Amino acid sequence: MSKEITSRSEDYSQWYNDLVIKGSLADYSAVRGCMVIKPYGFALWENMRDALDKMFKDTGHVNAYFPLFVPKSLFEAEEKNAEGFAKECAVVTHYRLKSNPDKKGALMVDPEAKLEEELVVRPTSEAIIWNTYKNWIQSYRDLPILINQWANVVRWEMRTRLFLRTAEFLWQEGHTAHSSAQEAVEETVKMLNVYEDFVENWMALPVIKGVKTESERFAGAVDTYCIEALMQDGKALQAGTSHFLGQNFAKAFDVKFSDKENKLDYVWATSWGVSTRLIGALVMAHSDDDGLILPPRIAPMQVVIVPIYKGEDSRAQINAKGQELVNSFKAAGIRVKFDDNDNSRPGWKFAEYEMKGVPVRIAIGVRDLENNVVELARRDTKEKTTVSLDGLTERVSALLTEIQQAIYNKALEYRNSHITKVDTWDQFVETLNGKAGFISAHWDGTAETEEKIKEMTKATIRCIPLDNEQEEGKCVLTGNPSKQRVLFAQAY
Amino acid sequence: MSKEITSRSEDYSQWYNDLVIKGSLADYSAVRGCMVIKPYGFALWENMRDALDKMFKDTGHVNAYFPLFVPKSLFEAEEKNAEGFAKECAVVTHYRLKSNPDKKGALMVDPEAKLEEELVVRPTSEAIIWNTYKNWIQSYRDLPILINQWANVVRWEMRTRLFLRTAEFLWQEGHTAHSSAQEAVEETVKMLNVYEDFVENWMALPVIKGVKTESERFAGAVDTYCIEALMQDGKALQAGTSHFLGQNFAKAFDVKFSDKENKLDYVWATSWGVSTRLIGALVMAHSDDDGLILPPRIAPMQVVIVPIYKGEDSRAQINAKGQELVNSFKAAGIRVKFDDNDNSRPGWKFAEYEMKGVPVRIAIGVRDLENNVVELARRDTKEKTTVSLDGLTERVSALLTEIQQAIYNKALEYRNSHITKVDTWDQFVETLNGKAGFISAHWDGTAETEEKIKEMTKATIRCIPLDNEQEEGKCVLTGNPSKQRVLFAQAY
Numbered sequence: 001m002s003k004e005i006t007s008r009s010e011d012y013s014q015w016y017n018d019l020v021i022k023g024s025l026a027d028y029s030a031v032r033g034c035m036v037i038k039p040y041g042f043a044l045w046e047n048m049r050d051a052l053d054k055m056f057k058d059t060g061h062v063n064a065y066f067p068l069f070v071p072k073s074l075f076e077a078e079e080k081n082a083e084g085f086a087k088e089c090a091v092v093t094h095y096r097l098k099s100n101p102d103k104k105g106a107l108m109v110d111p112e113a114k115l116e117e118e119l120v121v122r123p124t125s126e127a128i129i130w131n132t133y134k135n136w137i138q139s140y141r142d143l144p145i146l147i148n149q150w151a152n153v154v155r156w157e158m159r160t161r162l163f164l165r166t167a168e169f170l171w172q173e174g175h176t177a178h179s180s181a182q183e184a185v186e187e188t189v190k191m192l193n194v195y196e197d198f199v200e201n202w203m204a205l206p207v208i209k210g211v212k213t214e215s216e217r218f219a220g221a222v223d224t225y226c227i228e229a230l231m232q233d234g235k236a237l238q239a240g241t242s243h244f245l246g247q248n249f250a251k252a253f254d255v256k257f258s259d260k261e262n263k264l265d266y267v268w269a270t271s272w273g274v275s276t277r278l279i280g281a282l283v284m285a286h287s288d289d290d291g292l293i294l295p296p297r298i299a300p301m302q303v304v305i306v307p308i309y310k311g312e313d314s315r316a317q318i319n320a321k322g323q324e325l326v327n328s329f330k331a332a333g334i335r336v337k338f339d340d341n342d343n344s345r346p347g348w349k350f351a352e353y354e355m356k357g358v359p360v361r362i363a364i365g366v367r368d369l370e371n372n373v374v375e376l377a378r379r380d381t382k383e384k385t386t387v388s389l390d391g392l393t394e395r396v397s398a399l400l401t402e403i404q405q406a407i408y409n410k411a412l413e414y415r416n417s418h419i420t421k422v423d424t425w426d427q428f429v430e431t432l433n434g435k436a437g438f439i440s441a442h443w444d445g446t447a448e449t450e451e452k453i454k455e456m457t458k459a460t461i462r463c464i465p466l467d468n469e470q471e472e473g474k475c476v477l478t479g480n481p482s483k484q485r486v487l488f489a490q491a492y
Numbered sequence: 493m494s495k496e497i498t499s500r501s502e503d504y505s506q507w508y509n510d511l512v513i514k515g516s517l518a519d520y521s522a523v524r525g526c527m528v529i530k531p532y533g534f535a536l537w538e539n540m541r542d543a544l545d546k547m548f549k550d551t552g553h554v555n556a557y558f559p560l561f562v563p564k565s566l567f568e569a570e571e572k573n574a575e576g577f578a579k580e581c582a583v584v585t586h587y588r589l590k591s592n593p594d595k596k597g598a599l600m601v602d603p604e605a606k607l608e609e610e611l612v613v614r615p616t617s618e619a620i621i622w623n624t625y626k627n628w629i630q631s632y633r634d635l636p637i638l639i640n641q642w643a644n645v646v647r648w649e650m651r652t653r654l655f656l657r658t659a660e661f662l663w664q665e666g667h668t669a670h671s672s673a674q675e676a677v678e679e680t681v682k683m684l685n686v687y688e689d690f691v692e693n694w695m696a697l698p699v700i701k702g703v704k705t706e707s708e709r710f711a712g713a714v715d716t717y718c719i720e721a722l723m724q725d726g727k728a729l730q731a732g733t734s735h736f737l738g739q740n741f742a743k744a745f746d747v748k749f750s751d752k753e754n755k756l757d758y759v760w761a762t763s764w765g766v767s768t769r770l771i772g773a774l775v776m777a778h779s780d781d782d783g784l785i786l787p788p789r790i791a792p793m794q795v796v797i798v799p800i801y802k803g804e805d806s807r808a809q810i811n812a813k814g815q816e817l818v819n820s821f822k823a824a825g826i827r828v829k830f831d832d833n834d835n836s837r838p839g840w841k842f843a844e845y846e847m848k849g850v851p852v853r854i855a856i857g858v859r860d861l862e863n864n865v866v867e868l869a870r871r872d873t874k875e876k877t878t879v880s881l882d883g884l885t886e887r888v889s890a891l892l893t894e895i896q897q898a899i900y901n902k903a904l905e906y907r908n909s910h911i912t913k914v915d916t917w918d919q920f921v922e923t924l925n926g927k928a929g930f931i932s933a934h935w936d937g938t939a940e941t942e943e944k945i946k947e948m949t950k951a952t953i954r955c956i957p958l959d960n961e962q963e964e965g966k967c968v969l970t971g972n973p974s975k976q977r978v979l980f981a982q983a984y
């Protein structure tokens with residue numbers, strides 16, 4: 001194999017980077033902390049985006065586009081939000097470059113083109129959007145506003161990881177405005193459910209829905225709901241968040257509406273988002289030491305057909321059959337590629353498509369044709385079977401569905417066997433150092449204890465699961481009384 | 493009517509702004525020169541984007557995503573390109589804000605978070621992309637690279653207009669790499685033809701294909717091809733450009749490939765783009781004093797059905813028929829809305845959908861139902877007809893096709909009657925001050941003459957049409973010998 005990747009057991013973190021780079025999903029760039037999303041990675045993102053976009057539209061949302069820049073005075077209007085993002089903002093201060101008189105051919109910032117007010121490159125768009133909603137909302141008749149935006153955002157992270165944490169990333173951000181708290185909360189939960197549906201049924205990744213503690217809440221939110229997934233190294237990953245913002249932004253931007261009784265009140269808000277970070281989750285959750293494993297529903301290529309030529313004679317015959325299969329697969333809505341590239345040998349191609357996580361590989365040789373069969377290989381289990389060409393399209397279609405489910409089941413089994421109930425601090429530490437995963441433990445409800453546990457173990461409270469069972473218990477650290485267990489984990 | 497718009501004859505420029513704002517396409521924002529694209533405008537852009545994206549993919553291109561920021565040292569590498577964009581760059585100089593000690597609740601740029609190297613917000617992505625291609629290209633086997641990117645870009649324009657010229661805009665930029673000059677030129681022309689196809693057949697806007705003169709060329713290009721359209725005020729608008737970049741960027745970023753004979757050479761490049769500016773062209777080309785006129789193929793809403801209730805009795809009956817029509821239209825792939833909103837009267841709705849340019853309006857009253865008819869109104873011609881409910885879906889489907897063609901024909905007729913051949917300077921000035929439009933005139937081929945004409949009349953050479961007729965003549969300004977006519981116009 002031409003592209004060696006580090007194994008998970010050797011170095012999980014390097015394994016991940018190898019997969020992203022050698023699986024052709026992304027590349028490093030010349031800009032600190034920013035990545036290039038390569039065509040294969042972007043095709044994956046397009047499939048994810050299109051599925052989500054349809055779900056948003058089916059739930060009554062429309063897309064719009066708001067400016068990339070947020071004037072500093074708007075950015076600071078909602079104090080908590082500003083505080084939360086101030087430390088990681090890219091700031092535009094000038095609007096022109098000029099020739100550098102000291103260095104031929106070089107440019108320098110033109111000091112005469114300093115902006116009167118600095119512009120923050122959006123780390124999130126609540127400020128610019130609520131400043132706009134102010135002009136759009138007068139009465140309850142203007143509500144609800146159910147807008148989503150697909151955009152790039154910038155957060156100047158000090159330590160970056162491809163997809164998981166990059167200075168610039170792509171995401172969608174929903175920003176809705178409502179005439180009552182109840183309606184806004186319902187929207188928050190509705191979108192959390194949309195995310196759960198998408199991540200579980202398209203990305204084949206089981207998630208736990210919950211609410212964040214105060215210290216893990218989105219800056220400016222009243223409540224942050226989240227979906228949490230588990231990676232193969234036992235660390236958790238926040239896959240999406242949906243925020244009930246209360247009237248915080250309406251108050252900061254003075255957005256009021258008159259209700260049916262002509263009474264003025266501040267508007268209620270939500271925001272919710274998922275990002276290209278999901279691709280990182282996808283890679284970490286399902287892949288193995290030979291490369292990516294992609295769920296068929298979002299895989300850019302669901303099936304690859306590799307011809308095995310033996311001399312020139314059979315070439316035309318194999319190609320004809322290959323093309324026939326491609327046409328039949330395409331007609332059935334299957335994303336398929338026939339790889340008749342002469343520059344590489346079948347063995348190299350097999351490894352390459354394994355690396356790229358193509359769910360099904362079909363090999364056809366001349367002997368196969370004589371026997372009216374092909375060799376079918378599943379990426380997830382590596383099983384190979386020889387199957388008849390008769391009814392192949394239906395068979396492959398069913399197999400893709402089966403693989404989607406199998407990948408989900410495997411992740412679910414792993415996740416479920418990595419939720420450990422612990423009742424003592426010893427067990428807590430032992431579990432973290434051993435199998436890791438989610439730890440279900442009692443917590444006394446104080447930010448102080450939460451912080452102490454984080455300092456001691458790097459584990460944070462991932463969420464308080466929705467519909468959590470209420471039971472009396474004692475905090476795993478302090479022994480103080482507690483009414484319910486919460487989920488701890490180390491996290492990405 | 494609730495929303496008055498300025499007429500074209502009164503103030504063309506204000507008419508345009510009124511249409512954009514009152515037609516719900518876009519809104520001003522708090523950021524200088526940046527606009528908000530509203531849901532209706534964004535739905536229009538989505539339809540345009542999806543049609544173009546399919547055309548790009550059908551011609552072998554794939555999408556990818558490159559960083560928003562360009563480090564200054566990369567930005568300045570291709571000297572002409574840098575020179576061309578330096579004066580309109582937004583520059584990020586800092587990566588953090590901090591509390592302003594002098595003003596409670598306010599933030600300020602943290603002077604300790606100054607970037608070592610400034611980052612330019614991309615005005616176009618050749619630099620960052622060719623710096624990446626350097627790592628992707630070694631041999632002719634790595635070529636061609638046929639990548640497109642949908643992205644936001646920023647050009648700090650001093651005078652901005654909604655859609656036509658905004659500091660931030662959305663666009664697509666194709667960036668391809670080839671092993672020969674001929675292949676790159678072919679790509680340049682192929683994408684020009686894709687743009688022509690899209691603008692003419694989807695946007696119903698006839699264009700002239702041509703080549704730019706040196707002074708109007710894209711900074712860093714060897715040749716800039718363009719499509720030029722004509723607006724209703726007789727001004728031209730550049731609707732898309734496709735650049736043959738030669739080896740300029742390959743040389744600037746040292747991108748070489750080894751050919752089949754193992755000889756090293758610099759890679760050949762193209763880039764091509766269209767932007768949300770096209771929406772400005774669309775508005776200006778087709779609309780009238782009552783609002784937008786949108787071509788059916790890209791209209792967010794192709795048909796609106798307005799019920800005319802007379803009392804409560806007939807309401808259920810009309811709604812049932814309305815829903816039946818919606819279902820039948822949707823099944824036929826028609827984008828339709830049934831507007832049973834009680835907050836506004838039919839007359840208000842009629843005006844509103846005229847403003848928004850919905851191609852076909854259907855009104856149904858109780859008397860209509862008794863007679864098995866509806867009233868059909870075309871937005872483009874304002875014709876109203878009473879037609880049978882039998883076969884209505886097919887009729888509306890055909891009507892949409894007819895409207896698409898009629899809008900194109902009208903624009904074509906206008907355009908063709910606004911290309912004036914002139915042979916003297918007097919005629920040139922007279923035409924410009926009179927009917928305007930394109931002026932076909934001889935030019936001596938010098939940048940000097942071109943510049944003089946621009947200074948005297950604000951008219952520029954829009955293009956040298958492709959397959960231009962060669963004929964001896966005398967320059968319209970200097971009388972010097974010329975071999976062909978070129979197209980002049982004042983332009984947006």
Ligand SMILES: [Zn+2]
Binds near residue numbers: 200206
């Ligand atoms: Zn679930």
Ligand SMILES: [Zn+2]
Binds near residue numbers: 688692698
């Ligand atoms: Zn044409």
